[in-house]
Amino acid sequence: MNIINNFLKKINNPVPVFAQTKLEKENCSEDHNSSKPKTTFRDVAGLDEVKEELFEVVDFMKSPDKYIKMGAKIPKGILFYGPPGTGKTLLASAVAGETDSSFFNVTGSEFVEKYVGVGAKRVRTLFEKARKEAPSIIFIDEIDAIGARRHSESNNEKDQTLNQLLVEMDGFNKDDNIIIVGATNRLDLLDEALLRPGRFDRHIRINSPNYNSRYEILKVHTKNKPLHKDVDLKLLARKTHGFNGAHLANIANEAAIFAVRDNSSEITNYHFDKAIERVIAGIEQKNSVLIEKEKKIVSYHEAGHALVSNIVNICPIQKISIVPRGEALGYVLQLPDEDRYIYTKEELIGKIKILLAGKAAEEIIFNHLSTGAKDDLKKVTDIADQMVCEYGMSKLGFMTIEGNSKSFMSQQVQKEANQIVEHCYKETLKLLKENINDLNIVANHLYDKETMTLEELQSLIQKEPC
């Protein structure tokens, strides 16, 4: 599983083996020239909610007076965050295209300099130009390179650059008509000053595409290409689980190149298959069969979590997904329970069962132990340990066990915690075996559709004949 994890990690961090797409840095040099992109929202597939949010920004820019009259503040900064290759640059360029703005496409690292003051000067020059050429969109990719949280052992040059960016953003006039779009894969690294109201105060997560979005992206990138009638983009979308928009654009391009090489007048399934292989091979020597197998395991793992969560019903599920996100190959999103401070023993036991259900589903279906449950087990260990040592919920009695007494009693603590976890695991296996039909149905649905809401889960389970 580690190899596969690495593979997925790698395909989320594309290596520069492909031809650069038209947007990438075509007009960006040391002195930050702008361009006037022709990109529109029609070029961006999927991401409907994000586009909706950006429509408002476009309207702000097109008719600022309407908003100013109402006393509404024009947004200054939008921050896109999420994995690479998912269309952040494309979206920013579409905002520029839709508003006929000058587009400044820069990267945070371009401002990182050895000599104090040089980065800050670059920021100043960039904003001067943007003001002159307004309306403007300034897109700063990898904004964490200049916007990372400041530490006590400060780096003077970096701090000055960040300060200059903050000064420029604060100095906007109402009628400047400049929007800054920052992009990062690591929102958690950014300095809080940058995220304050009036600066980058709109944060928009851009996710890896699910099956539907992959289909839409493939449609966009094959729009002007002669496809053989047998080419089934839905099937292609299915085969490309875990790929991002940049990979899919490359697949469409590579398939066209293969067709030219074959002197073919149309792009066929064969060319697409070769293109997929090449894109995968460019990343790592693997084939898509492995992805399919992996996808099946993750589907059952997440279906296990979801089903048991639905039965135990401690906090409602929002979404179940097998689209990789960060390091996770799949996830079940539950409503945050941060408002809760008190849990009963039954509820903690329920939490442990939900966490163990992924592993249990894998054991029932594949009869294997995999590495996919590492994070789950860590959380289980923490809860069981707290039950024994902090909440007096074991045979050791109503006492807290900490410090020296914890090391002194470590064997007993471990034995109690083990008993809790083992008991929960047995119960979870039993629950899932009793509901094996539901497990299959939910896992198959996840495998096909890749994401599922609570309503969909519940209607699927209810539909099943008793």
Ligand SMILES: Nc1ncnc2c1ncn2[C@@H]1O[C@H](COP(=O)(O)OP(=O)(O)OP(=O)(O)O)[C@@H](O)[C@H]1O
């Ligand atoms: N939603 C999408 N619709 C259409 N094409 C897409 C989409 N997402 C990505 N692409 C394609 O992938 C290319 C690269 O995407 P883009 O550079 O916008 O990603 P990014 O999120 O900015 O990545 P990075 O973080 O690596 O800079 C785009 O130029 C486009 O061809």
Ligand SMILES: [Zn+2]
């Ligand atoms: Zn899990």
